[in-house]
Amino acid sequence: MFKKVLIAEDHESTNISVRKTLEDLGIANKEFRYYCDDALKLIEIAFGQEDSFDLLITDLSFEEDKNIQKIAGGRELIKAARQLQPGLKVVVFSLENSIPVVDDLFENIGIDAYVRKARYDAVDLKRAIEAVFQNKKYRSADLMQNKRIENSYDFKAFDVEIITLLCNGTPQKNIPAYLQQNNIKPSGLSSVEKRLNSIKTALNISNNEQLIAYCKDKKII
């Protein structure tokens, strides 16, 4: 089993139970940090002393507080850690349940496992750690399949941009001016209208208000 594990997790209660899970797996040598910067520092120190960690278990989102952090979240933490120590195994343990976000972590960051905080997350985490120790990849069962249920729509950056503008109170007719100022590719009012229309058609949504509600519910904005 892993010899030395670091937990990066801001919630104390979650932190505690992850430690307990590690104990159940017989891992005695473990550290935990509540902030990303602290976690990275520890990784660097251990690496410098040639006593490096061989597993990092980290959350994705860390709440901001008075302690201003250079590293804002788990994704950046993993990137920084891997830059120093490319062989470091990484298990992400987070509430995030968006498939694209998880896909990104596997494809672009090369994480070894993703465990979603959910009903049976402790046993799930245990399984993940065991799988990673055997050089396997792991992801929680309910994030395996493409959740392409029914009418779905793949929101592009442009879509998010214009919807965000609407949410900030920008009138639709003023959006082109903003887009031009920021050198965003299609900037015509017609393009904005067309895009909004195709989104609404794809999702069977009838007005802008319903669209905003949908995006808020799905955490798209």
Place this chain on the structure above:
Amino acid sequence: MFKKVLIAEDHESTNISVRKTLEDLGIANKEFRYYCDDALKLIEIAFGQEDSFDLLITDLSFEEDKNIQKIAGGRELIKAARQLQPGLKVVVFSLENSIPVVDDLFENIGIDAYVRKARYDAVDLKRAIEAVFQNKKYRSADLMQNKRIENSYDFKAFDVEIITLLCNGTPQKNIPAYLQQNNIKPSGLSSVEKRLNSIKTALNISNNEQLIAYCKDKKII
């Protein structure tokens, strides 16, 4: 200290660390359930055997899965439990960080403590339990701030009604018809327009999209 405590929390990892917190407080007689229905059933059984719980620690949101539940969330669970056993002490332990939501729990449900899942939530929870045991109310420090600081608006049932209709895709001009069908007091289109306008003016909001975003963020709908 409390003699018998029930934990209603769907996340296994959180559940584990709440149990550990109770152990630290010297509470040996504790039960835990992952579903609201199971939790209520246990409360009923214990009450029937005259061995009732004297503290309930519960989450607010429970994820839906194959196990269809009659009781969907913590708020309903507390209401049902209190109906049976009015003296039951209740500590809510949740991610929710919206002040109005927490205010509602204290004012309309009469919970005894609210602990937000955050960085130092384990010690926070411990403090809350100790406070409640001394018949005090408790809420996490970062949720203390006075309710009506900024420009705020007191949403009435009517406001929520029409905003909800918009979110369901109802065109504004069709809202009067719906209101008449349901015998809701002002039903004229002008009244709807005026009301939306006064809300937006009060909150310094410029269009319906921004209003929906605001209401979603504040959990008004």
Place this chain on the structure above:
DNA sequence: TGATTGATTACGGATTCCCGTAAGAATCAA
């Protein structure tokens, strides 16, 4: 080069929304 295709934009009419004004109910007091 010239042609084709697709994306972007411009335009215009129909609809809806916004908002001020005034007319119409309802409530209450004198």
Place this chain on the structure above:
DNA sequence: TTGATTCTTACGGGAATCCGTAATCAATCA
């Protein structure tokens, strides 16, 4: 009942939107 106040509704002009059509632009390829 009368008058006053408030709430509700009706109306209308101007603005914004929706949406289809057509023109323009960009890129690729024969």
